[in-house]
Amino acid sequence: MPKKYGVTIQKMADGFIARVVRRRTSRGMTVEREKGGFPDHAAAVAWGEVELAGYLADRQIRNDCRKKDRREARERRRERAAWLAAQTLRELAELSGSHPDAADLLKDCADILWSEVAFRALKRGETEDAAVTLADTVVGKNLTQRLAKAVSGDLDHVHEAVTDMALANAARLAQDRLAGEGRHT
Helix, strand or coil, rough: CCEEEEEEEEEEEEEEEEEEEEECCCCCCCEEEEEEEEEEEHHHHHHHHHHHHHHHHHHHHHHHHHEEEEEHHHHHHHHHHHHHHHCCCCHHHCCCCCCCHHHHHHHHHHHHHHHHHHHHHHHCCCCCCHHHHHHHHHCCCHHHHHHHHHHHCHHHHHHHHHHHHHHHHHHHHHHHHHHHHHHCC
């Protein structure tokens, strides 16, 4: 397996040239550092090895800095996402004009809320048209209506009610499952 970095020495008419090279592809090499005018091969090799070590150290420092920057940026994105997730839909609506992530999160939450309201209506036995009409009325038919309902605080109330219904349903299902397991034993 060929090395990614190395030193090449070339004899010229006026002495030797040492090059620190990086293998770019299987066929291509990039000269990172070069110096000529060495009187003998040993001096060129010595300079090349020192420069290669320095180049690799510089590259390692640069890579560590980039890794640290990426880690910090990832952490900032996580913190921003957690902060946004903690906001109410009303607060997201107020932030949506100045914060693009808030607008996207509000849209996603409103879409999920619309689907949940329609699903609950279908679960109660409503027709599909009635479920869609109910979801459009309660959550809003489009983003403009949903934004207006979010600013007024109505979507927060709907979100709380839907969440309470979902939790109650999950508790009932868990209780039914436990009761069913008790009968089988």
